[in-house]
Amino acid sequence: MIIYDLCCDNDHKFEGWFRSANDFDDQIERHLVCCPQCDSHKVHRIPSAVAISSHANEERGNATKPANSGNSTALMPVGTQAMALYRQLVQTIVSNSEDVGNSFAEEARKIHYNEAPERPIRGQATPDECDALRDEGIQVLHLPAVKEEDLN
Numbered sequence: 001m002i003i004y005d006l007c008c009d010n011d012h013k014f015e016g017w018f019r020s021a022n023d024f025d026d027q028i029e030r031h032l033v034c035c036p037q038c039d040s041h042k043v044h045r046i047p048s049a050v051a052i053s054s055h056a057n058e059e060r061g062n063a064t065k066p067a068n069s070g071n072s073t074a075l076m077p078v079g080t081q082a083m084a085l086y087r088q089l090v091q092t093i094v095s096n097s098e099d100v101g102n103s104f105a106e107e108a109r110k111i112h113y114n115e116a117p118e119r120p121i122r123g124q125a126t127p128d129e130c131d132a133l134r135d136e137g138i139q140v141l142h143l144p145a146v147k148e149e150d151l152n
């Protein structure tokens with residue numbers, strides 16, 4: 001799957017998802033790609049900084065693979081210090097974001113599609129809603145439940 005940044009002849013920029021470069025060429029050829037804002041079919045690619053690459057692993061080439069021994073190293077801070085850091089992080093996020101409660105998913109979409117002012121928000125969303133948001137390219141940070149009274 002590749003993502004192209006596209007632009008129509010009215011200078012509207014949008015993203016298009018394609019199976020491959022050939023798929024993109026094919027869809028352009030058959031006028032299947034159109035601008036979501038003005039329906040123009042005169043669409044061209046613009047250089048993109050965003051890409052989903054399947055080469056990340058290949059580039060490492062002959063890098064040593066972790067031994068399949070179950071001995072892999074994991075870093076897992078434990079104890080009160082880690083918990084204090086974690087609470088600090090949560091506190092920072094909480095105090096710098098707007099609580100939108102149960103309309104989190106809806107609000108996140110509005111921000112993503114420029115229908116609402118861009119700002120950090122927090123709220124409740126079901127795992128399904130989070131998955132749907134991620135599918136739409138919206139970054140969602142999942143905070144495990146921390147009781148309010150634990151935050152101070």
Ligand SMILES: [Zn+2]
Nearest residue numbers: 008012035038
């Ligand atoms: Zn357009």
